[in-house]
Amino acid sequence: MLNIINAGIDARAGPLEHKLQSFAPLQTADLEAVRACHDDLRTTPAGMDVAPPGAGPDVVRLVVSGWAARARVLRDGRRQLVQIFLPGDLIGLRLLPGSSVIALTPVRTADAAPLATALKARNGAHARLRVAWERLEALRQQQLLDHLVRLGRLSAYERTANLILDLMDRHRRAGLSDGTRMPWPLTQEMVADVLGLSIVHVNRTLQQLRREELIVLRAGQLIVPDRVRLAQAACWEPAH
Amino acid sequence: MLNIINAGIDARAGPLEHKLQSFAPLQTADLEAVRACHDDLRTTPAGMDVAPPGAGPDVVRLVVSGWAARARVLRDGRRQLVQIFLPGDLIGLRLLPGSSVIALTPVRTADAAPLATALKARNGAHARLRVAWERLEALRQQQLLDHLVRLGRLSAYERTANLILDLMDRHRRAGLSDGTRMPWPLTQEMVADVLGLSIVHVNRTLQQLRREELIVLRAGQLIVPDRVRLAQAACWEPAH
DNA sequence: CGTATAATTGAGGGATATCAAAACCGGTGG
DNA sequence: CCACCGGTTTTGATATCCCTCAATTATACG
Numbered sequence: 001m002l003n004i005i006n007a008g009i010d011a012r013a014g015p016l017e018h019k020l021q022s023f024a025p026l027q028t029a030d031l032e033a034v035r036a037c038h039d040d041l042r043t044t045p046a047g048m049d050v051a052p053p054g055a056g057p058d059v060v061r062l063v064v065s066g067w068a069a070r071a072r073v074l075r076d077g078r079r080q081l082v083q084i085f086l087p088g089d090l091i092g093l094r095l096l097p098g099s100s101v102i103a104l105t106p107v108r109t110a111d112a113a114p115l116a117t118a119l120k121a122r123n124g125a126h127a128r129l130r131v132a133w134e135r136l137e138a139l140r141q142q143q144l145l146d147h148l149v150r151l152g153r154l155s156a157y158e159r160t161a162n163l164i165l166d167l168m169d170r171h172r173r174a175g176l177s178d179g180t181r182m183p184w185p186l187t188q189e190m191v192a193d194v195l196g197l198s199i200v201h202v203n204r205t206l207q208q209l210r211r212e213e214l215i216v217l218r219a220g221q222l223i224v225p226d227r228v229r230l231a232q233a234a235c236w237e238p239a240h
Numbered sequence: 241m242l243n244i245i246n247a248g249i250d251a252r253a254g255p256l257e258h259k260l261q262s263f264a265p266l267q268t269a270d271l272e273a274v275r276a277c278h279d280d281l282r283t284t285p286a287g288m289d290v291a292p293p294g295a296g297p298d299v300v301r302l303v304v305s306g307w308a309a310r311a312r313v314l315r316d317g318r319r320q321l322v323q324i325f326l327p328g329d330l331i332g333l334r335l336l337p338g339s340s341v342i343a344l345t346p347v348r349t350a351d352a353a354p355l356a357t358a359l360k361a362r363n364g365a366h367a368r369l370r371v372a373w374e375r376l377e378a379l380r381q382q383q384l385l386d387h388l389v390r391l392g393r394l395s396a397y398e399r400t401a402n403l404i405l406d407l408m409d410r411h412r413r414a415g416l417s418d419g420t421r422m423p424w425p426l427t428q429e430m431v432a433d434v435l436g437l438s439i440v441h442v443n444r445t446l447q448q449l450r451r452e453e454l455i456v457l458r459a460g461q462l463i464v465p466d467r468v469r470l471a472q473a474a475c476w477e478p479a480h
Numbered sequence: 481c482g483t484a485t486a487a488t489t490g491a492g493g494g495a496t497a498t499c500a501a502a503a504c505c506g507g508t509g510g
Numbered sequence: 511c512c513a514c515c516g517g518t519t520t521t522g523a524t525a526t527c528c529c530t531c532a533a534t535t536a537t538a539c540g
């Protein structure tokens with residue numbers, strides 16, 4: 001409530017705002033609804049669970065900064081990260097059973113309720129917002145299917161390159177990258193758990209990508225010097 | 241329009257109806273909306289694309305009988321079936337780019353528009369229907385994540401057993417099985433494309449499951465003699 | 481400086497893919 | 511009834527990818 005004004009403090013557009021705008025131009029009322037999502041701001045330290053202590057089933061949280069992931073852990077300890085959340089992504093905490101959302105880095109999240117209520121508005125308000133939202137949801141579904149193909153049909157080498165391009169594109173759409181560089185806070189263990197590989201093999205695969213200069217990894221930043229070549233290695237399908 | 245009455249001809253409850261009822265008891269108005277989905281009934285022969293010729297982006301079709309799957313095909317011919325549709329499932333044909341929905345067997349589908357409009361009703365009508373629908377959607381999401389874990393972290397043996405249990409449970413929830421037997425129309429090539437394995441390896445894995453009498457495969461029917469043992473082999477997490 | 485975490489390297493084995501051929505099976509036509 | 515046919519299943523042999531185990535080095539952090 002208090003911070004429609006405060007929200008303006010941040011010079012650059014928020015990543016969620018940027019993503020939505022890339023699908024459909026928003027109106028001022030829409031923008032206000034998005035920017036109002038700064039309530040109940042909380043920081044989750046790396047490795048911890050993002051769900052608030054007494055989280056209801058229908059909570060939706062907006063990632064303001066940092067990375068998180070939805071994790072499924074098997075009884076014998078095997079772990080699969082099924083989805084990565086970047087700044088500007090929304091985390092629906094409803095479908096809990098069996099999976100949890102953990103912070104990969106320190107993560108700041110906010111209550112996304114204002115956005116949710118705007119989307120549920122009965123009157124015709126927020127039409128543009130709703131369109132952009134729909135497209136964004138469709139894209140999210142696509143990304144899940146992309147991940148399925150990655151795990152099912154790509155080699156370790158292709159998988160790794162593919163994931164990098166995926167994350168890069170998402171950063172760009174959120175206005176957080178120009179498409180050639182982005183932050184890279186993931187340990188090789190995290191990458192392994194995303195890609196369904198062993199740590200050791202991830203290490204060797206990343207080395208190969210660096211040796212071939214498809215990626216440069218330095219100081220927590222990842223650089224893609226030649227997107228075309230990386231896309232080839234990644235078995236990347238442009239389209240969506 | 242014409243067939244609220246005709247719908248009653250079918251003695252048993254439709255599979256979609258059965259699934260919804262398993263989540264929340266429906267009211268007569270809800271049931272009518274579900275049963276009204278018998279318009280534009282069309283049959284797709286095995287191997288063909290399920291999307292109607294000039295399909296708009298927002299078409300939703302209900303599977304009345306037969307199996308279908310959403311497929312992604314890479315340029316080099318590798319194929320991944322990312323989602324299997326059984327009778328009672330709804331196929332959203334909107335997020336087309338890159339993926340198509342193909343019939344694994346001859347498939348009869350109907351236009352699900354009546355259901356869609358009922359769910360969009362402004363007034364308070366169809367409250368129960370909406371609840372059941374939400375739960376069903378949550379389950380569908382879960383199944384996608386299950387599939388991700390299957391591909392990412394399970395061995396070929398576990399994957400296969402796991403898929404069988406998944407399909408069995410879905411049949412049961414749709415009122416199409418008692419949980420011990422179900423139709424099995426899949427060729428080993430299809431199984432391979434679902435599980436991200438080679439045909440040859442699927443063959444050997446199925447042989448092993450049969451040798452150990454975890455499954456019996458005969459005359460297009462699959463029987464699970466001992467669910468508990470199969471669940472163990474499948475690394476199955478009960479919960480959801 | 482010392483400790484913990486992460487990255488790297490090497491050796492060896494197991495799981496799964498690939499290639500090629502043979503057996504099986506339901507349908508079709510002579 | 512038989513021969514044939516395409517598609518499916520099965521089998522064997524071999525190659526490769528990726529995993530596991532174990533140890534070493536680098537990096538971050540107090």
